[in-house]
Every structure is written in structure tokens, then in C-alpha cells.
Amino acid sequence: MSVSRRQFLTHSALAGAALALQHGDALADALTRPYRRIEDIWRKKWTWDRVAHGTHGTNCAGTCAFNVYIRNGVVWREEQQAEYERSGTPDVPDYGPRGCNKGLRHARYMYGKQRVLYPMKRVGKRGEGKWQRISWDQATREIAEKFIDVAVKHGPDSITLGSGTQLAVKMASYSALARFSNITGVTVPEFYSGVGDLPTGFYMTTGLTYLGDTMAAVFKSKCVLVWMANPAVTRIPDAHFFWEAKYNGTEVVTISPEFTPTAMHSSKWLNIKPGTDTALAMAMVHTIIEEKLYDAAYIREQTDLPFLVREDNGEFLRAEDLNLVDMLAVRENVFYLWDQKTRRIVRAPGTGAAEAPVGRRRRKFETIALGNIEPALEGRWTVETRTGKVTVTTVFALLRKRATEHSPEKMSTETGLNPKAMRTVAREFAKAGQRAMIYAGFSACKWLHGDILQRSMVLLCALTGATGHEGGGVQMANGPKSRGITSFAFAGVGAASRVVASTLWDYDHGKMKQLNEKIYGKKLADEFDSHYQHSLKEDWFPQYGKNGWKMGIFAGENGANWRASGNRWRTEAFEKLEMIVALVPDAGITMHHADIVLPIAHHYERADIMLQSRHPYVQVLDTAVKPLGEAVDDFEALRRISAAISTIAREKATPAIKDDVDGRTFRRDLKRTLELYTMDGAIRDSRDIVQFIINATPGIPKMSFAELAAKGIVRVDESRDSTVWNSDESPFHADIAESVHEKRPYETLTGRQQFYIDHEWFLKFDEALPVYHPPLKQKGYPLQMTMGHARHGIHSMWRDDSFLVSLQRGEPDIYVNPDDAAARKVRDGDLIEVFNDAGGFVCMAHLSAGIMPGTLYMYHGWDPTMFRGRQNFAAVIPTAGLVKPTSVAGDYGHLGYRVLAYAPNQTYRDFTCEFKLYSRGKVTAAKARIA
């Protein structure tokens, strides 16, 4: 559905006439004005034939409503639809207009020379760029033959199908990919942890990964710590909420080593040394506890801080420790409080329910409300256990002790921050109470010990009583309820997917233990490996090492760009595939190494929907124009592959494959691939999938695709009075609000926000409570290099747009402190080589006094092909083998392998490097600078 130009002109002419009537003199002026041809030429430039609604289905989570203007059959330009309302009270700014430089560039980018227009088959060496154009028929036939061959000989798990964020955040697109994987049993690498984005620390503490309200919630905060995040660059459509909040009296504090564009406009900037953030967090915890700025009532009820812990072994006091008269009452996972009123131990409400010890059921039937209990936060008591008298204390008492080890004075050297400055921020944060917010980026997940930082972030928000309140708590990202997508993926087949933690998959297949030995030494390599092997033996985590890689299908997934230890991954894992298939709209390094490339439709050439938690709207992608060349959307590409698989399997009479997935056996009859994929022909195209998802997803207003396309955006939430996702009716998760306001147990072992983890490994590594562990460094390499999402690209997308590249330096650059540069005789604009024991890469030095001495900062996403020798930053990031032992712990309530919740992140930050001059730049420095 599109608005015709005729309609538009009619509307504006009417508006104009009405206004002319109000301003009669203006009309007279216009009639007497001299005719100027040049003005008509300009006016004619702003005309179009029709308008469609769309957006850019990429993983920026922006989901901005665009009018897509079509002129002469091509997309001419786009402009924000900008018809957003607000969330919450009338003082809260609305969501308009959204958008960013990438989105506004897409009309041009989609016609760029990087587009893949036809199916192609490699004729040269891999990565050489020599191709033969082939037909869709030939392409799908060759793919299908190999697919069947590998599936029959080695099992379908030897085929990997990675769906990247270029495609996978569009709901129909993702559903199609998920359905294909579910039917065929191919291995789906889980990239949330694979790219180092999985907030395991939040999960360990709250049982949830999706902590986040709408972006408008920022406006409601009184103090917001922008931590491990750079929203001025990475959340362009929403960044305004921070500065509007600042004008509204909110203290905006950005915590980052470099003077980010976010730090620029903040009230305060804490210029912390990279990787020492937990030291700051715990120093703030110290201040809040020492100065009694915490909300005692909140932590008594919502957290495990009043829970009793045995001093002898550091474990929680459990029912099985006690000499209970009625042995029937002994249940697993019963925890205790010291009741100040009755002066005895009492069972913590909501723990030890016989039928529902953990998880959803307990959540539904139990409560954490304290009733008459008045739990002590501190104290020491003697308890009679089966094995004698034992002294117990509280988690809070242990935390006070732990905090003392992290006083601002003690953490000053670590963080490089003045203790007074840390105290000032801690007090401002605590003073904000329920409206104390931490706006957390995904960077924490990219540090080896980022999980501990995230645990301390939640702790800070618990101490102030903020979590669960509007304007408070940790804000990272909520996620849409997946019911629509999963019911589509599993319909008629059941859940039969094989989803693997891609960090572990890479560890097993990329010889990462060897890498650890080389970079971090044998001791660390052995320690990490022995814990991982132990975890596999105990069945805490599944074993992915049995079958090697044989065939890889990369759907909008540019793994050869971003994999840490990129070269190693490329040679040890990627290049060993017997067949590489790429489904992509645009060329890039992963596609470049493929054997067969299939052209995929771009954002304005397809039908789909987007649902992201930053604002309360569902967004349509309508087909503004037909796909370029022979491109099709991914549903159709996979339909063609499915058809070829079915046909060839029938020709060969391929017997059904017996396939064991996590102990359950499935029969994979490849002959039926097409009929299963299309639900016997019921699903004809992406529009049908969208309709399925609309109907099956809670919170999306039920309407037809055509209605949605006509509107562009439709509001999804029922409650408009809050900036928080607090309704069960919404398509996003409201669990936190439910726990805080309705006293539902959290889905953690203790049913509380759990800050104490008494798993033996956590005790062994001194991580039962949050603790500061310094980042890893390499001897002989003094510089810490960090990275972040770019202003001029979303991951690798748009990173190669010719205009956006011209708004940078024409090639990849890295930010360097002028003193570090001078010490190495490097000037602005010179090419430098950044290196360490893992490898090296060359890029342009960009000098800036906003960079902390001793650090380097680079925006990510640049394709390896844009670097000399095709080595990008991944060449110096040797972290792919860093599987943190506690991250593969299991058999402990909520801890153990859970897809999209608990799995080791691929980390990217714990390394150091050095740089030297590569060659002199040709651009002379600017003449005398003012100031």
C-alpha cells in the first residue's frame, strides 16, 4: 500500500488553501510576485511518484519508521514518517522523528556496486573474486546435492547455518531461517554469545537476560550512569532522551576511558581505565553501604542479601544442613533468613516449594513477600546443624566485608579515578533512589570478567531500590516474546533444532586451546580447558566437538569479519568447509570466500516486520520496489533450496536420517523438506509468515499485513501511562516489574535477585560475590585497545558506503592519544601497524586528545578487504579461546547451559598491543588550530 503523489498534493493543496484564507495578504503577495524559473526547478526536484512504508531491518534496534519515495521506478530517497507518540506522562518527550545517517543513506546504498545481483559460482581460488554467473536452478541444485551428501554421510549437524543480524532481526526472515533449520537439523550457531553480547551477569543475578524498558524511561531517571555504552553513536534515534533528561534535572554520568560523543554532552564523565569498571562499581557499593544510603526494605524482600550463609564453608544454609524433626519437610533449595522479631531462623518465602523449586512454576505459584518476617541484614548466629554447631551470617554482612576490600581509596590506582569523584557519583546515584538508572551497553559482555561487572550493576540498582521502578534499574535491551517466531519455526514439526553456543563450537573446532597457550600461557590454557572438559563430562554443557565442519550456509552473516582471532578462525574453521554458501544482499569478506553466492533482497525490496523494545511500535517493511537483478528474499531463497533438496532426495530415494538432538531422536526425511518448509504450500511468501507472526505474538494488534503496511507503524502496548514494560499484555517481557510489584519469585536458584552464588567454582575463583579481577594483558605490549559500534555503519553494513566513507577518512582509522603517537614518531594521518603476538594490521592514525594515554580506540565493522593484506582488527584480538570456567558451570539452579541465557561469550577486550609507523600519511595536518 502506498500513498499516491496525487493524494499527497491534494492534501497539501487543501492545507495551503486553508492557510491562504487565513492570510489573505500572503496570497495577494504570491500572486504579484515575479515568476522565477529557478524556484520551479527546485520545487520540481522535491517530487515523487509514490510512497511506501519501510525501515532498515538490521540489528541497530532502532526500528525507525520511514517513508520510502519512489520516482521513475527506483527508490529515490527516504524520510522519517515521524508519526510517533510518547510513553508515560505528558512531560516525557515523544519518539519522533528517529532515523540516522545510515538509514537516510539507504536509498543510495541499495543501488551501490557492492550489491550481489545474480547467483554466482566461484571459478578462481577462494577469496580471489572470480565468478561465473549461474542460474538459480543450477545454484540450488549444487547446494542441494552437497547438502544431502553431507547430511547422509556425516549427519545434518555437520552443516552449519548461521543467520546473521543482516537478516535475522526481521521477524519473518528469521522465522524462515529458523524453520528451515528446525526441519533439517543443521547446526545453528547462537551468535548472541558468539559476538559477545550475552548479558550473562544479568542472567546470573535475575534469571533474565532482557533487562530494559523503553528508551523514554531514561527521561524519568534522576541519575543515569551510561556505562559500557555510547548511545550518542550507537542509539542515534534515541540519544535525545539523555540530553532532554539533563535539561530536566537528571544527572547524566558517562563512564568510559575515551571522551565519547556521549561523554561530551553528559553532566559528568568518569574517565576510567579500560576493564576496571567492576572496581568502580564495588567502590560505589562501598560508599552506599558505608554511608547507609541503601533501601533496606527493598533488599530485604527482593534480594538474597539477608540470606544466611555458613561461615565454615561459605555455602548458603540449606534445609539439608539442619536437624529438622519432620524429615519430610526437607526439600531441596530451601534457604533461610534470621527473623529479628522471633530471633530464630525462618525459611525464606518462595524457596523450597515442593512442586516448583525453580523456574516458571515457582514464579507462578509462590511469593517472595516477607509477611511478618523481619529479616536481619547483618549479624552472626549459631545454628545447630546435623554435623554440629555452625556460625552463620548474612550475604549482606559478607558484602560489607567485600566492599571494604574495594573502597574508593583502594580502587583509585586500579581505575585511575579520584576517590572523591567516585564517592560523588555514588552519592548522586544513591540519592536518586528508585530513579537511579544504569544505561548499560553490550560492551561489558566483551570482557572476560564482564559478567561480574553486570552482577555489580544489578547490585547497585538493588541497593538503591531502583530495579523495577520507572526511571530506574539496568537498561540494556528488552526482547520481544518469541512465541510468534517459535510457533512458526516449530509448527507441525515440533522443536527439533540444534542450537549451539558458537563460542564453544569455535573452541572445539578452531584449536583455541593452542591459541590460549601461545597468548596467555599454559597455566591459563590448562585451567580453562580442564574446567570446560569437566563441564562436558558432567553434562552441564553439550559437546560440540564430535563432528567437524563440512558445509556452511551463511545467511546475512559476516563471520569472517568479526570473529575474534579472525585469521585463526578463517584458516582453522571457515576455510576447512567443503562448501561455503552465502546468502547476501551485499558483497563482503564472508561472501567473498564462498563457493556459491545467492543474491538476497535489500530492506526496501521485501515484506517483513520489526519489533524492538526501544519504542512501543511494530514496524512494517513493505516492498517499495522489486528486488534488483535476480535477488529474492531469504524465505524464497530457502524455499528454492528446499525444493531442490526434495527433488534430488526423491531422485536418489534418500532414506530418512535418524538424528539425535540432545537425547531426542528425530527422523529427517529430506524428501519432505519443501512440504514441511512451506507447511504444505500454505506459506507462499514472507507476507504469509508476517501474518502468522502477527496472529501468534501476544501484544501485536491483530490486523492484516496490508493494514499494517498502509499505516507503517502500529502501537503495540495497551498501557500508555508508563515508560516501563510493565504489562503482561505487551509483546515484551515484564518479569522484573512483576517480581518487584507482585512479589513473584525470580527465576534464580534463590528466587531473589541473587548476588551470592555458592557454586563450588564460584567459591574457588572468589566470585561468590562480585569482585574486581583485573583485565588480562600481554607482556611486552603496553597498549590496551578497545572498540565500539560505529557511527557510520551497523556492524559491517553501510561501512563501505562511498558517501559515509567520505565522511570519515576514506579508509579505516584508529584513534590514538597524541602523546602516545609522538613517542612513536607518528603524526596524524600516518599509517600505523598495530600488532601483538597474535598478528597485526595496518590503518590510519587519527590523533585525538580524547583518547586515554596508553589506549587505542577503533570503531568496528570495517571489512577485512578494506585493509592491506585483508587483515582487520580481528588479527590482534586473541581472545576466542577464553572460555571462562564459571561461564560453563552447571547443576546449580538457573546456572547451566541455556540458549540465549547462559553460555560463554566470545570476548574481545582482554588483550594488549603495540603500534609503530607503517608509512607517512599524505595529508598535511591542518594549519594553525584556533584555541
Added chain:
Amino acid sequence: MGRQISMVMDLNKCIGCQSCTVACKTLWTSGEGMENILFNNVETKPGPGYPKNWEQVNGGFRNGQLQMPPLIDAKDYGGEKPLNFDEVYFEGKSDRLQQKGEMGYGANWDEDTSSGTYPNNYHFYLPRLCNHCTNPACLKACPTQAIYKREEDGIVVLDEDKCQGFRKCNQACPYKKVYFNFVTKKSTKCIFCFPRIEQGVAPACARQCPGRLRFVGFLDDENGPIHKLVYQWKVALPLHPEYGTEPNVFYVPPMLAASFDENGDFAENPRIPMSYLRYLFGEKVDEALITLLNEMERRKEGKKSELMDLLIAADWKQLFGIPIVKYA
């Protein structure tokens, strides 16, 4: 004298995202010979800007006298160049994806190049377009009367039918906001999106700004945000008023995060040296900043502040006060 349309940009909200630059480019300047032409650009300040070192050229008026400095060299513009996609990705002829030809310089070459010394360094973003001056140097300088100021809204338009390519306007404009198209051999400049203004639609750079920092309206509209910010609260100032062209684009000066004392504790001193802000916006910047800080303080104490409400602009459409449509 007719009415004057005007813009106020709040530099405390500008995140340098270049959405305005891209929006303008796609709408108006993607034709041949326009690779270097950005009616709107955003530059990091302090810094040489776009074109390079434009502030050191000294155009405009001095003691009422029109100045005609030499032209800025084409290499100090740089510009968009295609990338060698075909060679790398489809023909196997080249190893590295790069621009065809040396970029040299560019509109955003010094993006986030911070000045001063860490951690008391400073920089911010300055979006720039034609100031649609009340006393336009370009208009004065044109030997063929190709530049005129529209009676109905004060927009300065360059009539390319009349332009003979003498480039006098390029020389005279102290802001270097009149460009030259080497293909058509004509000068060209920002038109403040008058075709949109005529339809009651804000200019692309303003309506498409996700930062919500551009106010648009008539300068004499006492109920509009422009009049209030410029005349009533006096927090919006012209850029380089000493150039003498009387700009009609105004800026709310930047404040930036608190600075540090020698021990790394928070300090009271402004992060940007006042000398630099006075250099950009004149002496009145002191008063503007004091007003801003006082009103922010009031709001922090929970008191009302009309200025803060204006700058917050909770309803996005409040940014645009263009109720007068002369004709449609």
C-alpha cells in the same frame, strides 16, 4: 522588509551523526559535479572544518567593506569518491577495497579530533548551513545579480539561470557556504528547503534530525521558539557575528561534561575555554551560558523553567513554528 525564516540549533543536543548532511545530500546535491557540495555539513570544533580552515579566510565585511579573499583550493574540500567494488569483489583484479583516488581531505576529516589535553580535552559538533544572512556578502559580491533574498521568507536563493560562474560569491561568503559546480560551471547554495517551507514542511536537515536540535520558524513570531530563544532568553547566538553579514541561523552554545581539577576530582571550570566560545559566538556567549546554567539549576531543584521546557521540546513538532504558508 519582508519576514525572515530562521533556525536555532542546540549544540548541547548535537551528536554529530551526520543525518542532516546525508538527508540534504540525498535530496538536493547528488548530481554530477556535486561530490564536494554539502549545503549542510557537521564539523568537529575546534578544528579546520569544511572546507579546510574556512574560518581563516576572512570574507564578509570589515568596517562595512566587503572583503574578497582568494578562493579555497579544491583539495581543501576533498569529497566523495567511488569504491573499487567491481575490481575487488567481482573481477578479482584488486586485493583491497578502497576509494578510487586519494581522498586528501573531507568534510568530516577531523571527526572527534579532540583539542586540549586528556582528560580536560574538549570538542563538540557544529552543524552548518547557509546563514541566509540579512546582509549577505554573496549577494553583494555577485556581478550578475544572480543572488536574491526572497521577500516572503528571507531565504537567499542563487539563480543559476543568471549565474555566469565568476565565483565572486564563493570568495565573499565568510562561511564558505556558496559552492561551485565544476561541471555546470555555476555556483550553488542551500535554499533552506523553500519548496518544503512553502508546503509547511520543515527543511530536510531539521525535520530529519534525530537529535531534535533544530528549531525552525519566523524570527518575528513572538510565540515561536526562535523568537523566544534568540530575543527573550538570549541563549541562541549567531556564529562569528564579527563577519558582519547578520546571520539568521543561531546556536545554543555547548556546555560539555564537567572538567577535572589537577587531582582528578570534578572541577567548576568550564571544559571548553571561554576564549574559544567567544571566538565563535562573540562576547554575548558568557551571558547565554549563565542563563542556561541557572535555568538548569532551577530545574534540578524541581522548579519550573520555561527555557528548559522550550529546549526539551517534549512534543517534537514544537520545534517547527512555520505556520505561515505564503502559497501552496
